[in-house]
Amino acid sequence: MIVSRRIVLTGPGIAWIMLLLVIPCALLLVNSFFERGIYGGIDYIFTFENYVRAVDPLYAEIFWNSARVAGITTLISLALGYPAAYCIALMPKRRQMAFLILVMLPLWSNYLIRTYAWIVLLNGEGLINRSLIGLGLIDAPLPLLYNDFAIITGLTYAYVPFMILALFSSISKLAPELREASTDLGASPLMTFRRVTLPLTLPGIAAGSVFVFVLSIGNFVTPDLLGGGKRTMIGNLIYDQFLTARDWPFGSAIAAIVIGVMMALLTIQAVLVNRRDREEKIA
């Protein structure tokens, strides 16, 4: 009885995930072990060649560069997101909602449009450079666009809301008495943050960081538009393999590696959070 109800309730969800997530990923994985056809199709001959190619220094460098850009994006998002989330968590409940909506508001507009907006802001004739020149702070425009700076700026802008939301949920769960107890025992505000607030919000930091990192490392639109196509990230590489080079098996192999890394990160994070929750659940 209960079992059948469970199937009825979870069935559609599971079917949905199977159809849109598991099957495509499985196909991708399968494809990554075949050879590329001469005219861009797939020759169904089993091979490890795609994976061997993927670890070639040329591609390894792209991996590394992507991880670096995603890593810096994550750190900046954390540095910007933590104070923001902290402030929102300390607000009275009514105001919290308004600020959380403001944080999420950009997510409801089109990603491409938001990214183009950054081109307008960052280019040589853009708002930022013109303002700085107008103020007499610089003589020549700064190279703000079509470099790592632009990519990291765009990615940070796009994903910092996820960081804030993850941190907010973690910080707002923290009982204010814990900070007060720390103060009462003689800790300075900085010490209270280091010894109490920070360790207890580590799960939120981990969740937010994994989110931002995973989303950033797979992104190909922002590197394309704001990096000017000069800087290839792993997302661009996969995109190119599928649509330009038409080497589906190789593209699949790289994608499989990226998915593997993402899943490993998410799993580690989930396991850590679970273990912590078990240890520290407030009885």
Add this chain to the structure above:
Amino acid sequence: MSALLEVVGVSKSFGEIAAVDNLSLSVGGNEFFALLGPSGCGKTTLLRMIAGFERPDQGRILLDGIDITGIKANKRPINLMFQSYALFPHMTVFANVAYGLEMEGLRGAELAKRVDAVLELVQLSALAKRKPAQLSGGQKQRVALARALVKRPKLLLLDEPLGALDKKLREQMQIELKRLQQETGIAFLVVTHDQEEALTMADRIALLRAGRIAQLGEPRALYERPNSRFVADFIGQMNFLEGMRVAEGFAVPGLGLFNAANLDDLPLGAAGALAVRPERIAVQDTEVAGAIAAEVEGLAYLGQDLILHLRLDGHDRPVVARVHAANPITMHVARGSRLWCGWSPANSLILSE
């Protein structure tokens, strides 16, 4: 006894609500002082101002004669034991207790020695390596106490320290707290809304009402000489017989004239109530001269005592009497029984407000 803590004319409002209203009190150096009062009367707010988490709108707080009103919470030699205990969930019992000492710069063997000594004092040595989630309510309460005591504060504030415990454990911990206070010589300022708890533990009690002190004094004084109906009613149980001061005594309509311990304090013509504690009413099953006849309307058996709801002849409000189980009338009294009751004037008070 020289005053350790002095609260002088302190007020604090939240918007429209005056949580604490021009309140003054002082606590002695080795005193067990209880703040008692109904929910929302400002007990926690007062404690938080003394601890330094809330700034008074008005008034001053002195510790050892020094004004600490403007000093930050982390710089006051006062510790607060939180109602929720507020133990750090990511630290062991040992680390929780050690935290406050680390903030004083203590390290290594000296730190371990002091922590161990306090854990010994609260009988938690065996659990030093556990995390708070692995402790029972009573054990958490003792960790919170140890964490505050280890700092050797001049004054320890405790906000409903026993609120989360069941009755049996509460009674045990009341004695424990009293013992710890005497052994450490630290002044305790304990918030409670349980009058029995305050009576059991405290050297002095301040009963609060709507941010003000209703009465301050030793437990006995509050119980035996309440200054108002509110105090009389809050501390223990009290019967009130409405009446008026006349030339010959205190007249209660339908019952006659009474004398009382404080009869002479009340001006002629003033209205008030004659207040008698249930256990001070003497009850007999034979008629005696001067006793008031009554009928038993209901009874409740409490083991060591029997509670009788009596309707006095000629009076319309029921009166409660508490009879000790050793009294022979408890053997055969039942609903509808006729009894005779009375009390000595020394055991009754007239309360006009």
